[in-house]
Amino acid sequence: INNFISFHCEQIIIDNNNMQTVTLIPGDGIGPEISSAVMKIFETAKAPIRWEERNVTAIKGPGGRWMIPPDAKESMDKSKIGLKGPLKTPIAAGHPSMNLLLRKTFDLYANVRPCISIEGYKTPYTDVNLVTIRENTEGEYSGIEHVIVDGVVQSIKLITEDASRRIAEYAFEYARNNQRNSVTAVHKANIMRMSDGLFLRKCREVAENYKDIKFTEMYLDTVCLNMVQDPTQFDVLVMPNLYGDILSDLCAGLIGGLGVTPSGNIGANGVAIFESVHGTAPDIAGLDLANPTALLLSAVMMLRHMGLHDYGNKIQTACFDTIRDKKVLTKDLGGNSKCSEFTADICRRIQDLD
Amino acid sequence: MAAHSAVLSMSKIIKPFWGGHLGNTVKVFGTTLTSHRNKSSLTPPPAKYGGRHTVTLIPGDGIGPELLNHVREVFRFSCVPVDFEVVHVNSAVETEDDINNAITAIRRNGVALKGEQNAYFQQSTAVRSMYTSLDLYANVMHCQSLPGVQTRHKNIDIMIIRENTEGEYSSLEHESVSGVVESLKIITRNNSLRIADYAFKLAREKGRRRVTAVHKANIMKLGDGLFLQCCREVASGYPDITFDSMIVDNTTMQLVSKPQQFDVMVMPNLYGNVVSNVCAGLVGGPGLVPGANYGHVYAVFETATRNTGKSIANRNIANPTAMLLASCMMLDHLKLYDHASSIRNAILNTMNETRLHTADIGGQGTTSEVVQTIMRFIQSKGQLTSEY
Numbered sequence: 001i002n003n004f005i006s007f008h009c010e011q012i013i014i015d016n017n018n019m020q021t022v023t024l025i026p027g028d029g030i031g032p033e034i035s036s037a038v039m040k041i042f043e044t045a046k047a048p049i050r051w052e053e054r055n056v057t058a059i060k061g062p063g064g065r066w067m068i069p070p071d072a073k074e075s076m077d078k079s080k081i082g083l084k085g086p087l088k089t090p091i092a093a094g095h096p097s098m099n100l101l102l103r104k105t106f107d108l109y110a111n112v113r114p115c116i117s118i119e120g121y122k123t124p125y126t127d128v129n130l131v132t133i134r135e136n137t138e139g140e141y142s143g144i145e146h147v148i149v150d151g152v153v154q155s156i157k158l159i160t161e162d163a164s165r166r167i168a169e170y171a172f173e174y175a176r177n178n179q180r181n182s183v184t185a186v187h188k189a190n191i192m193r194m195s196d197g198l199f200l201r202k203c204r205e206v207a208e209n210y211k212d213i214k215f216t217e218m219y220l221d222t223v224c225l226n227m228v229q230d231p232t233q234f235d236v237l238v239m240p241n242l243y244g245d246i247l248s249d250l251c252a253g254l255i256g257g258l259g260v261t262p263s264g265n266i267g268a269n270g271v272a273i274f275e276s277v278h279g280t281a282p283d284i285a286g287l288d289l290a291n292p293t294a295l296l297l298s299a300v301m302m303l304r305h306m307g308l309h310d311y312g313n314k315i316q317t318a319c320f321d322t323i324r325d326k327k328v329l330t331k332d333l334g335g336n337s338k339c340s341e342f343t344a345d346i347c348r349r350i351q352d353l354d
Numbered sequence: 355m356a357a358h359s360a361v362l363s364m365s366k367i368i369k370p371f372w373g374g375h376l377g378n379t380v381k382v383f384g385t386t387l388t389s390h391r392n393k394s395s396l397t398p399p400p401a402k403y404g405g406r407h408t409v410t411l412i413p414g415d416g417i418g419p420e421l422l423n424h425v426r427e428v429f430r431f432s433c434v435p436v437d438f439e440v441v442h443v444n445s446a447v448e449t450e451d452d453i454n455n456a457i458t459a460i461r462r463n464g465v466a467l468k469g470e471q472n473a474y475f476q477q478s479t480a481v482r483s484m485y486t487s488l489d490l491y492a493n494v495m496h497c498q499s500l501p502g503v504q505t506r507h508k509n510i511d512i513m514i515i516r517e518n519t520e521g522e523y524s525s526l527e528h529e530s531v532s533g534v535v536e537s538l539k540i541i542t543r544n545n546s547l548r549i550a551d552y553a554f555k556l557a558r559e560k561g562r563r564r565v566t567a568v569h570k571a572n573i574m575k576l577g578d579g580l581f582l583q584c585c586r587e588v589a590s591g592y593p594d595i596t597f598d599s600m601i602v603d604n605t606t607m608q609l610v611s612k613p614q615q616f617d618v619m620v621m622p623n624l625y626g627n628v629v630s631n632v633c634a635g636l637v638g639g640p641g642l643v644p645g646a647n648y649g650h651v652y653a654v655f656e657t658a659t660r661n662t663g664k665s666i667a668n669r670n671i672a673n674p675t676a677m678l679l680a681s682c683m684m685l686d687h688l689k690l691y692d693h694a695s696s697i698r699n700a701i702l703n704t705m706n707e708t709r710l711h712t713a714d715i716g717g718q719g720t721t722s723e724v725v726q727t728i729m730r731f732i733q734s735k736g737q738l739t740s741e742y
Contacts, residue, residue, distance in 0.1 A: 089572055097572070123611070124506035140539070145576040151543030155577040157522070161533035188624075191482070194527035195537040221631040225659060228610055228635035242570075245603050246628055253607035 019050040020306060023075045026053060027085030029280025030290035035085050037292040037343040038299050041318075044347040047303065047311040052079065056087070058101055068105055076106065081306060082273035083299055086280045100143070103136055108265035108273060109163065110170045111136045111244065114301070115251040118260055120324030121333060125254040130234040132251055133174065134244025135167040136265065141241045159195040159240065164202035170266065171203075171238035172210040182214035183207070186223050186239035186247065199240055223247065227254075252277070259332045262297035264305070272305055274298040288338045291330040293319065296346075318349035407688050410459040410466035411438040416667045418469020421677040424725045425467065428678065431729050433738050434685065434693045439463060443471075457484055460652055467684055468656040469677070486519045488654070490647035491545065492552045493518040493626060495658045497633040497643055502706035503715050505638050512633055513618045515556065516626025517549040518647055523623045541577045541622065546584035552648075553585075553620035554592045565589065567599040568621035568629060581622055606632055634659050641673025641714045644680035646687075653687050655680040670720045673712040675701060678728070700731035 026035040042049055054072040061067040076082055087098040102108065111134040117126055144156040168185075175183050185203040189196040200217060207215035218226075220243050226233060227247075231254055237247065252261040258278035265273045276294035284290060296319055303312035322328065328345045329335025411426075413419040429436055441459045443452040460466045484490075493516040499508055526538040550567075557565050567585040571578040582599055589597035600608070602625045608615065609632050621629060634643045645658035657676040666672050678701055685694035704710055704727045711717025712724060733739050 125610070141573050143573070145574065147576060151580075153541045153576045153580050155539040155541070155574050157537040157539060159535045159537070188627075191523050191525070192527065192537050193525075194529065195535045198533075198535050221627050221659065224606075224628050224631040225635045225640060228632050229639060242624075245570075246606055246625075249603035250606040250610060250632070253610040257607065257611065 019048045021050045021052055021079040023079050023082040024051040024053045025056055025084040028088045029086060029282045029285040031085030033339060034290050034292040034295045037339060038295050040343055041315060041346055045311055045315055045350045056098060058098060068101055080270050081302060083302055084273055084275040085295060086276060086278055088280055106267040106271045108267040109137050109166055110266040112264045113248045115255050117255050118323060121256050123256050125231055128231045128254050130251060131236045132244060132248040133171045133238045134248055135163060135240050138163050139241030157195060159198050161202060164199045165206060167238060168203045168206035171236060172206055172213055175213045175236045180236045182235045184237050185217045186220050186237055186243050188220050259291045260293045262301045264301050274302040288340055289331055290339045291332050292339060314350060314353055318346045321349055322346050406435040406437055408437050408439055408463050410463045411440045412443055412456055412466060412468040414469030414471050416470050417672040421672060421674050422469050424674045425677055425681045428697060428729060431739050432693060432732050433740055453484060457487055460488060464652055465684060466654045467681060468654055470657060482523060482525060485647060488649055488652045490649040490652060490654055491519050491548055492648045495630050495643060495645045497637045499637055500705055502709055503638040507613050507636055510613045510637055512616045514630050514633060515553040515620045516630060517545060517622050520545050521623030539577060541580050543584060546581045547588060550585040550588035550620060553618060554588055554595060557595050557618045562618045564596040564617040566616060566619045568602050568605050568619055568625050569599060570602050572601060631659055639714050642675050644676050644683055646683050655684040670722060671713045672721050673714050674721050674725055696732055696735060700728045703731050704728050
C-alpha cells in the first residue's frame with residue numbers, strides 16, 4: 001500500500017455535518033459515467049464528501065475573452081478542492097483548450113503525477129515508484145506563436161524566475177512531506193542555455209534550503225534513455241512544461257497507461273484540482289465500458305490531500321484488490337466486464353472491509 | 355627534344371618503381387575533377403585518392419577515442435581502403451577554432467566519423483553549428499531488436515528521422531525583462547518539406563509501409579501545425595506509403611507499451627531527441643545503436659545517443675557495437691558495400707551467436723575481447739585480411 005501523505009491540509013471548507021464540499025466536474029465522453037462510479041464508491045465508503053457538480057464549457061465573457069462559467073469559478077473558489085473528469089481538447093480550433101483555461105483561471109502551477117506500479121496489472125516494468133512534478137503555466141505552452149514571414153513560424157518558450165522558483169519549492173516541499181529521498185531536475189541547459197539555465201539555477205538555489213533532500217540534475221535525453229532501461233533509479237522529477245508533459249506520459253506508460261494514472265494540479269491560494277488524464281474516449285461513451293480507476297485513484301489522492309487518509313486507504317485497497325483478483329476487469333485492463341460490475345465489486349470489498 | 359626524351363625515360367624508370375601508383379593518381383585526379391562538375395546530381399564518394407577514401411575522424415571525449423581506435427583496428431585488419439584524417443576538438447578550450455577546423459576538414463573530405471562529445475562541451479553553440487553549417491538536415495537512426503540481447507520488448511524495428519537544424523535548437527534566446535527568458539523555436543516550411551521528403555524517400559527505398567509524424571500541434575498550433583501540414587503535403591505524393599500522425603506524449607506512452615506498432619517516424623528536433631533516446635533504451639541501450647547525420651553534400655556518422663552521461667572511459671568495458679555499426683553505415687555511404695556487410699555480419703554474429711556481451715547489456719566481456727571476436731569472424735569468412 002502506497003502512502004501519498006499529502007501536503008497543504010488547510011483551508012478546507014467544513015460544513016454542518018462535517019461534510020466537505022468538493023466541486024465535481026464530470027467532463028465529456030466517458031466523464032459522466034466514471035464520475036458517477038466514483039460518487040457511488042464514495043457513498044458506499046461513507047466518505048464525508050458533498051459533491052457540487054459544475055460544467056466548465058468555455059463561454060465568451062464580457063470583453064470577448066474566453067472564460068469558464070462564473071458559477072463553476074465561484075464553486076471552486078469556495079470549496080478549494082476539485083475533481084475533474086476528461087475534457088475535450090480540439091486540435092487547431094478557435095477557442096483555447098479547456099484544460100489550459102482552467103489552469104490559467106486558478107493558476108494551477110504544479111502538475112503532480114505519482115507513478116507507482118499497480119500490483120496485479122502487469123506491465124514490462126515492475127517496481128516503478130516515482131513522481132513527476134511539472135511546471136504547468138509557462139514554458140513551451142505559453143501559446144505565443146507568430147508567422148514571421150510566409151513559411152517561417154516562431155513559437156516562444158517562456159521561462160521566468162518566479163515560476164521556476166515556485167515549482168522548485170513545491171517539489172522539495174512535496175519530497176519532504178512524502179518522505180522521498182531525492183529530487184532530480186530535468187533540463188536541456190546544454191542547448192537552451194539561457195532558458196533552461198535559469199530554471200536550473202533556481203532549482204539549485206532552492207535546493208540549498210533543503211539540505212535533507214538529495215538534489216541532482218540530468219539532461220532530458222539521458223533521463224529518457226535511463227527511464228526505459230531502469231526506472232527504479234528515479235524518485236522525484238521536477239521539470240518545465242514540455243519535458244514534463246512528455247515524461248509524465250512516458251511514466252504513465254510504464255505503469256499501464258492513462259487509464260490507471262492519477263494526477264493532481266496544485267494552484268496558488270490552496271486550490272487543488274485532481275483529475276483523470278485520459279481522453280474522453282467518445283467511442284465507448286455511454287456504453288458502460290469505461291474504466292474508472294484513474295479518476296478513482298485521483299480521488300484517493302484528493303482524500304489524502306484533505307487529510308482523510310483512512311477513507312483514502314480503504315478505497316485504494318478495495319480498488320487494488322479488485323484489480324489483483326482479475327475477476328471483474330474492464331476491457332482496457334484485460335477483462336470484459338462492465339464499468340458497473342467493476343464498480344460494484346469495489347463497493348462490495350469496501351463493505352467487507354468495514 | 356633531349357629534355358623531352360629525358361623526361362620520358364625518367365618516367366619509364368619511375369613508373370615500374372612506384373608500381374601502378376603514379377598512373378592511378380593521374381586517372382583518379384581526372385575522375386575527381388569531372389565528378390565535382392556533376393556534383394549537383396548525386397553525392398559521389400568524395401575524397402577518393404589512389405582508390406582509397408579519406409574520412410575525417412573526430413575522436414571526441416570519454417569513450418570516443420578508444421572506440422574509434424577499435425574502428426581503425428578493424429578497418430586495418432579487413433583491409434578497408436579508408437584513411438582517416440584525425441582532427442582533435444579539445445573540449446576544455448572554449449574557443450571556436452577547433453570546431454571550425456573540424457568543419458573545414460569535413461568539407462574537404464565530405465564524410466566524417468565522430469566520437470561522443472563531452473556534455474559540457476555541448477554548451478558551445480559551435481558544436482550545434484556543425485550540423486547547421488554543414489546543413490546535415492536529417493538525423494537518421496535505425497533501432498532494431500537484436501536477438502541476442504535481453505530486453506523487455508521484442509521485435510522492434512523503427513527508423514527515426516529527426517530534423518537536425520532548426521526547431522528548438524535554434525539557440526535564439528534573450529532576456530526581455532530581468533527574470534524572464536524567451537527561447538525561440540523556429541519551424542520553416544522549407545526545412546519541414548525537406549525532412550518529410552527525406553523520410554518518405556527513405557521509407558520507399560527501404561520498403562517500409564508506414565510513416566508517422568510526431569508533433570504537438572494541439573498546443574503549438576502554428577509551429578507544429580506547419581510541420582504537420584508539410585508532412586501531409588509530401589505524403590500525398592507517396593500513395594503507396596501510409597501516413598499518420600501522433601502527439602508526442604502519446605507516442606512516448608505507446609513506445610513503452612507497444613513499440614512494435616511503429617515503422618518509420620519523422621519529427622522536429624526536440625521530439626527527435628526524446629524519441630530517439632527512448633528507442634535506444636528500448637533495444638538495449640546507447641552502446642548498440644548507430645546514428646547518421648545526412649545532408650545533401652556531407653555525412654557525419656556517430657553513435658545514436660550524443661551524450662550518455664556515464665564515465666566509463668579507458669576501462670575497456672565500453673560497448674564497441676554502436677561505433678562499429680556507425681562505421682559500417684559510413685562504408686555503405688562510401689559504396690564499399692562488401693566491406694560493410696562483412697563487418698556488420700561479424701558484429702551481429704558476435705552479438706547473437708557467441709553471446710559475448712559487454713557490461714552494459716548484461717555480459718562480462720571486455721571491449722577488446724568483443725573486437726577480437728569480430729575480427730576472427732571476419733577472417734573466418736575468407737576475406738582478405740592483413741597480418742595480425
